[in-house]
Amino acid sequence: MSSVELKSIVKKYGEVTAVASIDLSVESGEFVTLLGPSGCGKTTTLRMVAGFIRPTSGTLSIGDVDMTGVPPHQRTVGLVFQNYALFPHMTVRKNVEFGLKMQKVLTSERGPRVQEALELVQLEALGERMPAELSGGQQQRVALARALVIRPDVLLLDEPFGALDKQLRDHMRVELRELQQKLKISTLFVTHDQDEALSMSDRIVVMSEGKVSQVGKPTEIYEKPQTRFVADFIGRSNILVGKVESKGKTINAEGLILPNKGNVVAGAEGISVMIRPECVEITQSGSKATSTSADVKGKVTASIYLGSIVQYSVQINKGPNLVVTQNNTGSENLKNLTVGDDVDVSFPDSAIYILPG
Amino acid sequence: MSRNSDENYGALWLLTPTVLLYVATFFVPIIMLGVLSFARFEMSVTTIGFYFDNYIKIFSDGITLKIFFQTVRLSLVITFWCLILGYPVALMMRSCSPKMKMVLLFCVVSPLLTSIIVRNVAWLLILGRSGIINDTLIQWGLTSKPLPLMYNEFGVILAVVHVYLSFMVLPLFGALNSINSSIEEAASSLGAPSWRVFLSITLPLSLPGIMAGCTLVFILSMGVYLTPVIMGGNFVLTLPMLITESVREQYDWPFASAMALMLLLAIGFMVILSSGVQKLVGRR
Structure with missing residues (x-):
């Protein structure tokens, strides 16, 4: 069973083609990275999976259910943004609880699940803080907990470490990968950073100008690039x-x-x-x-x-x-x-x- | 460090003209108002002193207090309608293309660019007994005699809302525009339908804009004079009209001063109230 499957997905804005016929699948529990320079269509692809952008043509299924025209709130996806996008007027606990409330989870059940999610990201002590009182790394952890607590079919990460400094980024990279493997959650990760892609992914999808250049394990991408673009883009060569x-x-x-x-x-x-x-x-x-x-x-x-x-x-x-x-x-x-x-x-x-x- | 503060001192002098202007046109008249409001006015003669005559008159003459509350009520109604009509416009301005945004902005601000006389004559042509609306309704046989669309509260509220809408829309737009749309997207990815996203995220985050817009419109409405005079045609009385009449017809500056101070206090009370509400909600 695959968690996410895109079949000949195309997105055009008028004359401009942002994504030109992409086939892609994320297997259950797999960590797949969309890697490419800015403007290659990787974020557009992710946003189509989340439901914010409707593909011009093609079909998209999540958990083997066709989701092509389904609005974002009816998909069970966990989304983490580069700028965290926490609700600034709610405490950390309320932020994490929000998704459970929307899913109409019983009040008695919400408390333990929020607690569990906060423990997962080691923030159980900061539940009553406001987002503005947290550091960047902590905010990103809250965003992660908020996305995970709803037990999504797929976790979508849009350059989640882009706003962190290098040391923290390297640290979060390891932490996220460990968490992902522990929860065995299917993950689609978007980045332009090849180090992130190589170190975290089960599979990497290298994109260029709206097309897939190569799909493969990190070792295959680095050692056996299929196109000149991939050879150039990944590492020095x-x-x-x-x-x-x-x-x-x-x-x-x-x-x-x-x-x-x-x-x-x-x-x-x-x-x-x-x-x-x-x-x-x-x-x-x-x-x-x-x-x-x-x-x-x-x-x-x-x-x-x-x-x-x-x-x-x-x-x-x-x-x-x-x-x-x-x-x-x-x-x-x-x-x-x-x-x-x-x-x-x-x-x-x-x-x-x-x-x- | 010391050099820096020296430079700041130098810059302070640039404020002098503004400060002088404020002192001359704002603080001095307010102090004069205060002094005059305690003066006694008898047989067209003003005696400076410390008398409560004017304040006693406000509370006991049976009409001034009534008109004061009518002014507050009208201002609240105007503020309410500005908010109800302005919020969708501000939402729209936020999500549309830059070109469309300019068009909307121009439409919203256009009443301010029109002379008050032109604007009210235009309303006369539209709302009057033989205005466009009544003419059409009668011709279509939908009504036999003209509907009272002006020289009443409806006409006043409509015309004032029209002018002051921009003072609501601009702060609302500013507040909405500063909300990062990914926050709303995050909410919808967590399962919130769009109405829920609006109620739980957009609306509370735009609260500073709502408070700013409402305060601004309320203050302006409390002092609006010419539009109610034209649109209300003496059927809608407000405190500014009473103040004007007291000065122009009776030359009773002390009583006018007392009423003006009352207006000022009411506005001040509202400003404090709104900032208090904002702090309270912000802390929650």
């Missing part, structure tokens, strides 16, 4: 365009000769090759012998210190410019690399990924 040479044995990617491990047909051109910067190793020329397949030489043209990693730009001899990141382990080799240095560049075969299509 070097994408080189090449053609197959030497009777199909090698690929010439902008001057860099790579083994044709993807077995692309001989003579093929315009192949996109992706090499993640963290897979590339650079050492000062002549400092040690390397035994990897693609030994090449290059020159450091830029170096950016980012704390835990250092990012270099390396101009390959007679080849392309590669972005290379090295973990900042404090090793002497790393510290000695400066702009203008000659370096040996190496990467394992497994670092070479040929984008399909």
Whole structure:
């Protein structure tokens, strides 16, 4: 049984297409993330699931019931907004109780359920506070409790951590994921933050310009991107365009000769090759012998210190410019690399990924 | 720090013209009103002193107090209708397109841009004995003699509501506009139908706007003079009319002053009441 299912959902505003035929499902207990840059249609999709936007065409079902034209208040969805959207004139307890009141839950039953929801987000002590007296993180927890207390068919999260500072965001990320797994609640999460998407999701739906670019587990999205957009959008990447040479044995990617491990047909051109910067190793020329397949030489043209990693730009001899990141382990080799240095560049075969299509 | 406060001092001087204007046109006349209201007026001669004649007259002449309460009642009725008519307009302005918003705003403010005489003559043409409405009704045979649409309370209330509607709509719109619509969406996602969202969320959150609009309209209605004179045609008497008459016909400044102070006190009482209500509800 799937909690949410979208079939060829389209949303047009006049001539503008916000969402172009999306198929999507959230299985029971699954955490699915809609990931994409702003304007890709991810929020529109979420709002269609919530019922605030009516799709131009297609069908939408929640808990295997067709909900396409059903107004928001007749759907059992829990919604959490980026700006929390708490009721400012009600106490925390009243905020959480609101949904139960709307569902006509008996008064005697409401108290324990509100208490349970507040305990879930560790706010049982703050029930009588007004929202304005809480910190951002606490407010977001109240919003979560308010959405969960109605035992929704699906939890919808619209960039819920966008207004929090980084430390709190990382913390809430872990907390939310643990809570979601504990309650086994189906969740649809919208974000533009790839770290959030990669760390929390069972499945990620990468969206671009109203279309789904790729659906997959976080590892698949990162390691085996299906389109150039996904490869570019998720993480840092070097994408080189090449053609197959030497009777199909090698690929010439902008001057860099790579083994044709993807077995692309001989003579093929315009192949996109992706090499993640963290897979590339650079050492000062002549400092040690390397035994990897693609030994090449290059020159450091830029170096950016980012704390835990250092990012270099390396101009390959007679080849392309590669972005290379090295973990900042404090090793002497790393510290000695400066702009203008000659370096040996190496990467394992497994670092070479040929984008399909 | 000290430099900063020096600069603030300098800026204070910029307030001087305003302060002087206020002192000259507001505080001084109010003090004069206060002094005059305790003066004695006999045989067209005003004697400054400390007499309660005027206040005793207000409470004992049988007519002034009645007209005072009539003025309060009329003002409350006008405020009520402004709220009932203005709230949907403000709601509408909040949800419509920016272009439509400008059109609505212009419509709401347009009575203020029209001269009071033009406005009331227009009402005469519409509501009068042989105005558009009565003419049409008679021609269609729906009534045999003209309906009394003006020179009564109805006409006064209608015309005053028309002008003061904008003073209700603007603060209401401001309050409604500052409500983040995701709060209402949150309520509806929790199972509240739209009427419930309105009653539980929108209405209470717009309360500051309601109080501001009502206070403003009430204050203005308590002092409105010309429109009731034209639209009521001496059949609807209000305190401002009594004050004017006392000054213009009888030259009785002391009695007029006492009545004016009474009007002022009533308004002050209402302002305190409304801010008290707002604080009470805000704390809940």
